[in-house]
Amino acid sequence: MTLSLALAVFWVIAANLAATAPTSDTAWSRADLLIAIGIPLVGYLTLQNGPWVGLLALAAGMSVLRWPMRRLVRWPRPQAGTEA
Template sequence: MTLSLVLACLWAVAANLLAMLPSRDNHWRRAYALIAVGVPILGYVTWQNGPWVGLMVLAAGMSVLRWPVIYLGRWLRRRL
Protein backbone atom coordinates (compact mmCIF):
# COMPACT_ATOMS: atom_id res chain seq x y z
CA MET A 1 0.00 0.00 0.00
CA THR A 2 1.43 3.35 -0.99
CA LEU A 3 1.90 6.30 1.33
CA SER A 4 -0.88 8.24 -0.38
CA LEU A 5 -3.41 5.46 0.23
CA VAL A 6 -2.32 5.22 3.87
CA LEU A 7 -2.91 8.98 4.22
CA ALA A 8 -6.33 8.63 2.57
CA CYS A 9 -7.26 5.83 5.00
CA LEU A 10 -6.10 7.92 7.95
CA TRP A 11 -8.20 10.82 6.62
CA ALA A 12 -11.25 8.53 6.47
CA VAL A 13 -10.68 7.29 10.03
CA ALA A 14 -10.24 10.87 11.28
CA ALA A 15 -13.41 11.95 9.47
CA ASN A 16 -15.41 9.18 11.10
CA LEU A 17 -13.99 9.96 14.54
CA LEU A 18 -14.78 13.66 14.12
CA ALA A 19 -18.33 12.78 13.06
CA MET A 20 -18.89 10.92 16.33
CA LEU A 21 -18.12 13.96 18.48
CA PRO A 22 -20.94 16.40 19.26
CA SER A 23 -20.90 19.78 17.56
CA ARG A 24 -22.85 23.02 17.85
CA ASP A 25 -22.50 24.03 14.19
CA ASN A 26 -23.58 20.68 12.69
CA HIS A 27 -19.94 19.75 11.93
CA TRP A 28 -19.46 22.43 9.26
CA ARG A 29 -16.12 23.70 10.60
CA ARG A 30 -14.84 20.15 10.73
CA ALA A 31 -16.08 19.56 7.19
CA TYR A 32 -14.18 22.61 5.95
CA ALA A 33 -11.01 21.39 7.66
CA LEU A 34 -11.45 17.90 6.23
CA ILE A 35 -11.93 19.34 2.74
CA ALA A 36 -8.81 21.51 3.13
CA VAL A 37 -6.75 18.49 4.17
CA GLY A 38 -8.43 16.03 1.82
CA VAL A 39 -7.95 17.86 -1.49
CA PRO A 40 -4.12 17.66 -1.41
CA ILE A 41 -4.33 14.03 -0.31
CA LEU A 42 -6.67 13.32 -3.23
CA GLY A 43 -4.22 14.95 -5.62
CA TYR A 44 -1.38 12.90 -4.16
CA VAL A 45 -3.39 9.68 -4.48
CA THR A 46 -4.24 10.49 -8.10
CA TRP A 47 -0.63 11.37 -8.92
CA GLN A 48 0.81 8.27 -7.28
CA ASN A 49 -1.83 5.63 -8.15
CA GLY A 50 -3.59 6.91 -11.26
CA PRO A 51 -6.93 8.47 -12.09
CA TRP A 52 -9.12 5.43 -11.42
CA VAL A 53 -7.89 5.03 -7.85
CA GLY A 54 -8.20 8.81 -7.46
CA LEU A 55 -11.83 8.63 -8.55
CA MET A 56 -12.50 5.84 -6.05
CA VAL A 57 -10.95 7.90 -3.23
CA LEU A 58 -12.97 10.93 -4.41
CA ALA A 59 -16.18 8.87 -4.26
CA ALA A 60 -15.27 7.68 -0.74
CA GLY A 61 -14.61 11.25 0.39
CA MET A 62 -17.86 12.45 -1.15
CA SER A 63 -19.78 9.75 0.71
CA VAL A 64 -18.24 10.91 3.99
CA LEU A 65 -18.85 14.61 3.27
CA ARG A 66 -22.20 14.20 1.55
CA TRP A 67 -23.92 17.35 2.88
CA PRO A 68 -21.33 19.78 1.53
CA VAL A 69 -21.65 17.98 -1.82
CA ILE A 70 -25.45 18.22 -1.71
CA TYR A 71 -25.32 21.94 -0.92
CA LEU A 72 -22.77 22.48 -3.69
CA GLY A 73 -25.07 20.72 -6.15
CA ARG A 74 -28.02 22.85 -5.05
CA TRP A 75 -25.95 26.02 -5.38
CA LEU A 76 -24.77 25.05 -8.87
CA ARG A 77 -28.32 24.22 -9.93
CA ARG A 78 -29.50 27.68 -8.81
CA ARG A 79 -26.63 29.35 -10.68
CA LEU A 80 -27.55 27.55 -13.91
Protein backbone atom coordinates (compact mmCIF):
# COMPACT_ATOMS: atom_id res chain seq x y z
CA MET A 1 0.00 0.00 0.00
CA THR A 2 1.43 3.35 -1.00
CA LEU A 3 1.69 6.29 1.39
CA SER A 4 -0.89 8.28 -0.56
CA LEU A 5 -3.41 5.44 -0.39
CA ALA A 6 -2.88 5.09 3.37
CA LEU A 7 -3.38 8.85 3.78
CA ALA A 8 -6.57 8.68 1.72
CA VAL A 9 -7.95 5.91 3.94
CA PHE A 10 -7.09 7.99 7.00
CA TRP A 11 -8.85 11.00 5.40
CA VAL A 12 -12.03 8.94 4.86
CA ILE A 13 -11.98 7.78 8.49
CA ALA A 14 -11.40 11.34 9.72
CA ALA A 15 -14.21 12.65 7.51
CA ASN A 16 -16.65 10.09 8.89
CA LEU A 17 -15.63 10.89 12.47
CA ALA A 18 -16.02 14.60 11.77
CA ALA A 19 -19.50 13.99 10.37
CA THR A 20 -20.66 12.13 13.46
CA ALA A 21 -19.22 14.52 16.07
CA PRO A 22 -21.65 17.01 17.58
CA THR A 23 -21.05 20.65 16.72
CA SER A 24 -22.46 24.07 17.52
CA ASP A 25 -21.98 25.42 13.98
CA THR A 26 -23.22 23.85 10.76
CA ALA A 27 -19.99 21.85 10.27
CA TRP A 28 -18.82 24.03 7.39
CA SER A 29 -15.53 24.72 9.14
CA ARG A 30 -14.81 20.99 9.24
CA ALA A 31 -15.89 20.60 5.63
CA ASP A 32 -13.55 23.42 4.60
CA LEU A 33 -10.66 21.74 6.41
CA LEU A 34 -11.44 18.37 4.81
CA ILE A 35 -11.58 20.00 1.37
CA ALA A 36 -8.30 21.84 1.94
CA ILE A 37 -6.60 18.58 2.88
CA GLY A 38 -8.42 16.41 0.35
CA ILE A 39 -7.63 18.31 -2.85
CA PRO A 40 -3.83 17.99 -2.60
CA LEU A 41 -4.27 14.44 -1.33
CA VAL A 42 -6.20 13.46 -4.47
CA GLY A 43 -3.43 14.99 -6.58
CA TYR A 44 -0.77 13.05 -4.69
CA LEU A 45 -2.83 9.87 -4.92
CA THR A 46 -3.22 10.36 -8.67
CA LEU A 47 0.49 10.96 -9.07
CA GLN A 48 1.45 7.77 -7.23
CA ASN A 49 -1.31 5.39 -8.32
CA GLY A 50 -2.61 6.65 -11.65
CA PRO A 51 -5.64 8.53 -12.95
CA TRP A 52 -8.25 5.80 -12.34
CA VAL A 53 -7.42 5.56 -8.65
CA GLY A 54 -7.43 9.36 -8.50
CA LEU A 55 -10.88 9.50 -10.07
CA LEU A 56 -12.17 6.89 -7.62
CA ALA A 57 -10.76 8.91 -4.72
CA LEU A 58 -12.33 12.09 -6.11
CA ALA A 59 -15.72 10.36 -6.39
CA ALA A 60 -15.38 9.01 -2.84
CA GLY A 61 -14.50 12.47 -1.52
CA MET A 62 -17.42 14.02 -3.36
CA SER A 63 -19.79 11.46 -1.88
CA VAL A 64 -18.51 12.16 1.64
CA LEU A 65 -18.73 15.93 1.13
CA ARG A 66 -21.99 15.99 -0.81
CA TRP A 67 -23.45 19.13 0.79
CA PRO A 68 -20.52 21.38 -0.19
CA MET A 69 -20.73 19.92 -3.69
CA ARG A 70 -24.44 20.70 -3.93
CA ARG A 71 -23.74 24.22 -2.70
CA LEU A 72 -20.99 24.63 -5.31
CA VAL A 73 -23.26 23.45 -8.12
CA ARG A 74 -26.16 25.69 -7.08
CA TRP A 75 -24.02 28.77 -6.37
CA PRO A 76 -23.80 30.38 -9.84
CA ARG A 77 -27.43 29.74 -10.74
CA PRO A 78 -29.80 32.68 -10.32
CA GLN A 79 -32.74 32.09 -8.02
CA ALA A 80 -36.17 31.82 -9.62
CA GLY A 81 -38.25 34.96 -9.31
CA THR A 82 -35.37 37.35 -8.53
CA GLU A 83 -35.13 38.87 -12.01
CA ALA A 84 -35.71 42.62 -12.08
